[in-house]
Amino acid sequence: MSYIKNEVKQGVTIHKINTNKFKTNLFSVFIATPLKRENVTKNALIAAILRRGSKNIPSQDLISKKLEEMYGATFDCGIEKTGDNQVIKFYLETINEEFLPEKEELTKKSLNILFDLIFNPLIENDGFKQEYVESEKNNLKQIIESKIDNKRVYSFERCIEEMFKDQPYGLYKYGYTKDLNSITPQNLYTHYVELIKNSKIDIYASGKLEDDSIFDIIKENEIIRSLSQRQAIYVQNSEKTIKIDLKETQVVEEHMQVGQGNLVLGLNINVNGEDSKFIISVYNAILGGGANSKLFQNVREKQSLAYTAGSTYRRQKNVIFIRCGIEIKNYEKALNTIKEQLEDISIGKFSEEDINNAKQLISESIRSITSEQDTEITYYYGQELSDTFISIDDYIKKINNVTREDIEEVAKNISINTIYFLRD
Secondary structure, eight states: OEEEEEEEETTEEEEEEEOSSOSEEEEEEEEEEEOOTTTHHHHHHHHHHHHHOBSSSOSHHHHHHHHHHTTSOEEEEEEEEETTEEEEEEEEEEEOGGGSSSOOOHHHHHHHHHHHHHHSBOEETTEEOHHHHHHHHHHHHHHHHGGGGSHHHHHHHHHHHHHTTTSGGGSOTTOOGGGGGGOOHHHHHHHHHHHHHHSEEEEEEEESOOSSHHHHHHHTOHHHHHSOOOOOOOOOOSTTSOOOOOSSOEEEEEEOSOSSEEEEEEEEEOOOSTTHHHHHHHHHHHHHSSTTSHIIIIIIIITOOEEEEEEEEEGGGTEEEEEEEEOGGGHHHHHHHHHHHHHHHHTTOOOHHHHHHHHHHHHHHHHGGGGSHHHHHHHHHHHHHHTOOOOHHHHHHHHHTOOHHHHHHHHTTEEEEEEEEEEO
């Protein structure tokens, strides 16, 4: 496997991942823009509108027909929140030309269709097609309103919202229903034009791409050539981001008809440094990263206080979230047991076996990145946004170099920012 990137023009970059593991090529386009309250709903809606059709392929039926003609190629898109960026992502996967029954320029054809769907939208009356806009507004409304149906996900989102109140990361990636009424085909298209003009655009090609012809194919595409040079104005995703640092832990309790309580803790990590993310990753794995972790063993297994217990490290914001599904009556005991685990790690009450298990868990996870094309692209895109680069092998070496003293130092600089509890 090899990875190369090449800037077409400022703010537009091509990334090539040459791999022999797959019989498919995967082409992806990521459009990154700063998370803003006034635009978050529009951006989520734009992703759905573009999927409906372009000027040259104006309906989903025609898109499906084109994909079928390309040996069953697949196309999809979505919305992500990566640090303080809202990212619209598009994927088109097709068979590698080497495995076609007869020679055909399938790579070029695939990229032409992908770029057409993203950058050449169907326009009517100086706006997007009204039928598509109204339909997708209803669909987006359902997505936003259904957030509450999964109480575990809802609790996690609410903790983030409270912890990052009035900050970009506190925004919901799909936006807000109250914004939908004011969106028209015309003002949405106007926003789309500005979005394309000012966002960071990254184009990824993954597959058996041994020469550099993919760079020429993309650079020579008329649509890509027509994109304006822009300033990369997206927000960086790492320690540069300012976050809340409450002097006292805030506790948020929400009542709803639930049979199970959902407890989420947001932790501040007051440590920065070139290799801190690797140390924090090991710390998090010891705390709640798997079946051998402190949270799983003590909160769930030994004391039977939780149905689920674990933690997640959000590197882009340098925070950890602890998530537990508990019986409501166990709230105080579960919370105290969680705090005990945080304290124990800070005073060195963890074994070499804990460290080794954590490192093995992370290493296996990192090695598995190359087993899926979209996962591998996501790995490199995360590094692109944070303006860093480290190979998978070097990442594992960094993890293995973490010491007990490193972990204890991180543990001493972790504090509980927010406690969120969803109960009856």
